[in-house]
Amino acid sequence: MASDFFERIYKIIQRIPKGKVATYGQIAALAGKPHAARAVGWALNNTPPQLDLPWQRVINASGRSSFDEETKRKLQQALLKKEGVKFDKSGKVDLERFQWNGK
DNA sequence: AACCTGACTTCGG
DNA sequence: TCCGAAGCCAGGT
Secondary structure (H helix, E strand, C coil), rough: CCCHHHHHHHHHHCCCCCCCCCEEHHHHCCCCCCHHHHHHHHHHHHHCCHCCCCCHHEECCCCCCCCHHHHHHHHHHHHHCCCCCCEECCECCCHHHHEECCC
């Protein structure tokens, strides 16, 4: 578990400012592995809750929540809305506007 | 080492 | 918009 890759991912996610979002692929790229989007998802799914990571700010390349269950999608959207991120009717985020620039 | 699964992404149809 | 297939990475249900 204690791989550098994970450490980098955690740090990167913690750098995402409130009111902004990032995609799995983007995080993977910042972590040094442009094609490890899936691994990022795996990492998040296995992240200890006590780390208090803003996981809600991580969404897929379509600007949507990747959860199957609607209850979880709603939760994620609710948390983001509270931070100022807006969703359209279909539950999509305007990435052009809310995606974190990486700085 | 091989095989499977997954909070992914991209391309076609 | 929706679905399937292929490519990619890490860990082991």
